[in-house]
Amino acid sequence: MGSINIAEKLGLITEYWSPRTVATVNDYDVRLVKVQGEFVRHQHVDSDEFFLVIDGELTIRMDDGDVTLRPGDLYVVPRGTHHQPVSAVETTLLLFEPSETVNTGDAGGPMTATSTPI
């Protein structure tokens, strides 16, 4: 592979809440996702989940309170922690998580999407 430019890859993403894989690191994926609105509340029972905001603003609602992330802010949701990502404006994120991680975790439902390469 050559180098990958985040903005260029994000420009190819047309669907909200549907992560796309841009690189792998061993058995982990580096994913980019474009979001707006409210995602489903869920947890990943077996894995932490890394969020980095590229542009926009993301709030992660958790039982212990909200975490709001702006560009250059990162956060790791611990495994087994219910969280609901929401965003009032179009927001772009970089995620780092095991390749088998499914976006909706234990919740499933219509927002479930498999992260395919882009």
Place this chain on the structure above:
Amino acid sequence: MGSINIAEKLGLITEYWSPRTVATVNDYDVRLVKVQGEFVRHQHVDSDEFFLVIDGELTIRMDDGDVTLRPGDLYVVPRGTHHQPVSAVETTLLLFEPSETVNTGDAGGPMTATSTPI
């Protein structure tokens, strides 16, 4: 933990080529590093290594050619691939790699540094 701002953490780093851990994702570290000049050529025999340039410009010299990364560019050096990161200007990077990864890989030597939390 709360959210972590990359620029704020980078402002605390005073030493070149000495990664600092800002978060963990399962058994992986998210590390920030400030670099300038030439690092030692090395490989990580058991792991891929993820680089994302935050600011500046990084060239990764490899046997197959150089890869040059600018802000927003990412690259994964495959396991078992000799690489030498070099940077003409002060450059800041985000790394993802297994927590046991040592910066100088199989080369060792005086640039070896353990990534401690910051």
